[in-house]
Amino acid sequence: MTDLSALLPVIIIVAIVILVVAGVVIGLVSGRRKKITYTGPRDANDQVIAPTRPGASTTEEAPPGGTGTLPPPAEPEGEAPTEDVLDEAVIERVPTETPAPVAGRLQRLRERLVKSNSLFGKGLLALLSSDSIDENVWDEVEETLLLADIGTEPSLELVDTLRDRVKVMGTRSPDDVKAMLREELVKLVDPSMDRSLKVSRADGKPAVVLVVGVNGVGKTTTVGKLARVLVAEDKDVLLGAADTFRAAAAQQLATWGARVGVPTVKSDVDGADPASVAFEAVKAGIEQEVDVVMVDTAGRLQNKVGLMDELGKVKRVIEKQAEVDEVLLVLDATTGQNGLNQAKVFGEVVDITGIVLTKLDGTAKGGIVVAIQKQLGVPVKLVGLGEGPDDLAPFDAEGFVDAILA
Template sequence: MEIVILAVVIAVVVVGAIGGLVVGSRKKKQLPEAKAPSVTPTITAPPTEPHVGDEAETPRDEPRRTIEEVDLPVAEPSASAPVVEEAPAAPPAPEIETPEPTAGRLVRLRARLSRSQNALGQGLLTLLSREHLDEDTWEEIEDTLLTADVGVAPTQELVERLRERVKVLGTRTPEELRALLREELLQLVGTDFDRAVKTESGLETPGIVMVVGVNGTGKTTTTGKLARVLVADGRSVVLGAADTFRAAAADQLQTWGERVGARTVRGPEGGDPASIAFDAVKEGIAEGADVVLIDTAGRLHTKTGLMDELGKVKRVVEKHAPLDEVLLVLDATTGQNGLVQARVFAEVVDITGIVLTKLDGTAKGGIVVAVQRELGVPVKLVGLGEGADDLAPFEPEAFVDALLGD
């Protein structure tokens, strides 16, 4: 019996040992193979802050400073700090100029005029000085006059008078020929016209002058130079920039005005020209100005709608006061084409005077005769250069003397 019990105990122990070995081997099979430890950088952690519930050091009493005792930190200048640029100073006001007096201005510009016009005057003197004035010579005289844009009818009249007077004169010394030709040219140019620019209305309103013309004749520049002429004669001027279609036309006119202290009334680009002209006259009346100059847009005489608008400007201005002067600006170098322009403008507005520009750059001074004959109105001003004071009142005697030279 004891032997049996002992055998059972031994069997239980053996079974338990075998079970333990089996379990141990299974666990070893489930474990992954051990790998070599990876090398990681050593990181030194900062000292830990006390957490909630941890014991903290007992605070110590320290003397405290008031806000007045605390100094603010001084900011050190940084090399990369942006540099604040000072605002540019406003441009100085333009200096008001004193224009050159207009009296005798054409005489002072005579040398410049005579250099370009000698082809007419000197050419005629040379031909008339020939010993025998045959038909070929008279034809050359006619050609000289026609080339100078005198026009067909005035040329024929002048040649006929010269033929008669030379025949009566008989002997022809240079002095006699020059006096003869001067007299005939003066009669052709005309000495009985009233060539003063009308700038006095006779009412309590300013004199109103409207400047018209096609593109490229120097109309805006002429308006600015005319302001200088009037200021030089002691008149106060207001400028109306009614040319709203050409870029920078108003700026150009305002610059001319600022140089002589004349104010410019202007509107937005592309605005209504009649409205600006109306406002300019209104401002001139309010300021008590002597003259209001209105620069209109350069009209192509072939554009019917634009020409109609020019007539509208004239009608609107006359709601304030009647126009005293309508000046047509013509380029002297355009010759007979300028006469076509003149005719169309005369149909739209009543032209009262002519301004011939670029007369210094052409030998076609005869256009003075032709345009006066065409319109029946006088040439009142001539432009003889690019200078600010190169616009001169037209004086027939000085002009003819410049044609003939010394």
């Protein structure tokens, strides 16, 4: 007994130490587990419901909302994440808005484009309508085209064609010159390119749209605006906030979505694995049978190999569940030829299917549309012409040229 009594304090101390160590280990493991949040509205019984678009008459079941734990996604050669524990949802209390109809939006954007590019069009028409069109005039026409960022090869091609047509027709009529210029510009912009967005369900799965680009071009805003376009077309949309590095990016996207009744899958942990968030967003979209899942990604410089590799990983992880139907590269129209360099690198990593050209209202350099399409063979599918929530519209080749020459 005496020996046991002497050992009792030691046994108690050892037990306490073991409990403390176990608690610390459990806390560290729990702290490292990433949380994914599904943002969406709830009903009176605190059950997550699918957001109802303005004017919609039905309510569908939403993904089990809330925060849960997820392992990082495996590389494509391994198994995809399987854990799906979701509890309490974070609710975005933002008034639901009705997006502007696409048709009316196109007209407003055309009016803005007329103003922003008027100097380009007027300059060309003034030169080509002069009494004497000599080599100096053609040099000025070429310079005007280059300043508009059309690119060297397309500019030379256009000048050579116009020179030959003017010489053959022998006309100086402003109307004739404008008609010829319009025809040649439309050919350069190429209305035959497929500018449609693949945003319809196929094989029982939603269309997946991945949005990429460098820092500061407006990717998150573009995703939010495109969600409004799709909602206006009566599409069921779900957003994935895979930009996990920029402060408040996920919340910004969730707010955009909430304004039109679109749910967002995001992480509650800064710096979480973007591929995990992208995977969960597509998974939720499949389970809820939405039409489109749009995944926002972090901005990255095209010369940062590690970040570009990570972007490739995001795409590969998504493809474990569904095909990526669209990879949209967001470019700032004011960057000019630098935008071409960005497009080339991104295209090598994730196979760009379309360009979204933003800030086109703040520049007379709309010729970047021609340069991008000529060099990459990738169509400009959407243009942004302002800061408003509905200032994004499908690109129309002939409408674009008419606005330039108006």
